[in-house]
Amino acid sequence: MSTLDKVFILHVWEEKAEDHALTPAWLVNSNTAIYLSHCTVFLVRVIPIKLGHLTRYYVENTATCGIHLAQNVDGDPELIVARIIEKLRNVSALDWLARDVLDDMTGLFEFQTI
Numbered sequence: 001m002s003t004l005d006k007v008f009i010l011h012v013w014e015e016k017a018e019d020h021a022l023t024p025a026w027l028v029n030s031n032t033a034i035y036l037s038h039c040t041v042f043l044v045r046v047i048p049i050k051l052g053h054l055t056r057y058y059v060e061n062t063a064t065c066g067i068h069l070a071q072n073v074d075g076d077p078e079l080i081v082a083r084i085i086e087k088l089r090n091v092s093a094l095d096w097l098a099r100d101v102l103d104d105m106t107g108l109f110e111f112q113t114i
Contacts, residue, residue: 004026004027004078004081004082004085005026005027006024006025006026006056006078007024007025007026007027007033007046007056007057007058008022008023008024008025008056008057008058009022009023009025009033009035009044009046009057009058009059009060010022010049010057010058010059011023011059011060012059023035023036023037024077025046025058026078026081026082026085027046028043028085031045031046031047031061032044032045032046033046033058034069034081034084034085035081036073036077036080036081039071039072039073039074040068040070040071040072040073041068041069041070041071041073041080041081041084042066042067042068042069043066043067043069044060044061044064044066044067045060045061045063045064045066046058046059046060046061047059047060047061069084070084
């Protein structure tokens, strides 16, 4: 497994700007990260926070949606994330949709493909 770039996502809720959380995450690429929260693994778009020499802080891009990759997860977050990333990198998008998404769905979810 390759080494993952660990970063932190700052979550701020609009109801109370002073109410926030800092969550460890791992970059998949420059604008996508995976993090765990309440035993659920999320894949989200992120935006870097530019604060001089601080380069490991991001906010979740709320203009897009996130994907729940796994639920009821227990164990070392970094190992879990590494396994998920490796699994996703070794499967085609069509195989992932047909096997993992359709097999695990309980209701209709409309994908906009065109």
